[in-house]
Amino acid sequence: MDSVTQQPEGIAFSPAILLKLCTIHEHRGAEELACARNPEALDDYREATMFQSALAATRMEGMTIGDTRLRCLAREEAEPQSPAERFAMGYLYVWGLIEQRYASIRLSPGTIQQLHRDMLWYEKAEDTGEWKDETETPAAIRDLCREYQAAKRSKDGIPMQSIFVFYRAFTSIAPFDRYNTSCANLLLLLLLCQEGYTVGLHVSLDVALESNKRKLGNAAKKSKEHAGDETYAIRMLETLLACYETQTEYLQRMGKRVSNEARIRAYFDQIEEPVTKRAIMDANPSMSQKTVERILQKMQDEGAIRKIGAARATRYKRR
Secondary structure, eight states, X not given: OOOTTSOOTTOOOOHHHHHHHHHHHHHHHHHHHHHHHOTTTTGGGHHHHHHHHHHHXXXXXXXXXXXXXXXXXXXXXXXXXXXXXXXXXXXXHHHHHHHHHGGGOOOOHHHHHHXXXXXXXXXXOTTTTOOXXXXXXXXXXXXXXXXXXXXXXXXXXXXXXXXXXXXXXHHHHOOSSSOHHHHHHHHHHHHHHHTTOGGGGTSOHHHHHHHTHHHHHHHHHHHHHSTTOOHHHHHHHHHHHHHHHHHHHHHHHHTSOOOHHHHHHHHHHHOOSOBOHHHHHHHOTTSOHHHHHHHHHXXXXXXXXXXXXXXXXXXXEEO
């Protein structure tokens, strides 16, 4: 298992890695400046990011649920029925918990077990939060948490280095019988937020990790087989950098006067599943129904979106 208190395989301080770190910090600086001027600058993106994250996490666990259905469940208009619905609702809950309380959550084996238990609360299963065995796994997770805390106290380490090594080691240990990837991704969000990298609250880390799943898997294997290989570190940094680049686009867009049409187009950029006109209007409450309909028709004519179904079953999906 990698040690987070030492320079591990695949997490080297090469010029290539330092360049990506510097670029990420430039984006983070832009975020801090924008939020200093307007503390609520990115708040509008949090809800969409939360739902995108739950949808991506569900897909990565081999299940599917629609955006419209998940929002219906979140509004308590229905009860979760399928395993996918119960999992997605639990993921939403823990994501929201991290968003609100990340500064006060202390990393420990007990915390990890509680997050897993909360994530699967809707399942009412007996194995939630239980390690896959009673000997090796508890010791491995305890050591991993201790090493991470020691690395945080060290003056020589780079926080992101320690986070990435923790993430990779956790997925390697796979401490639970199921849903280890989802638990690891939530822990990644938590630890990044605690170190000031809050981009995952405005741009979905889960979507980015899902997009790079194969590359990250191959990179982890390569870094494990070849000492000093940087591939895994580079892929993780690229994943995080992509999130920051998207966030910077949001900030730049907000710095300009945004038309109703631009707002609807930006809304579809954040939504993957087909959505109803009602959902679009709920997300843009300042627009009239006639304005929304006019923009939707224009986007259909351009081929930017397509209409699915008819009458009350009508949905709109980005092409």
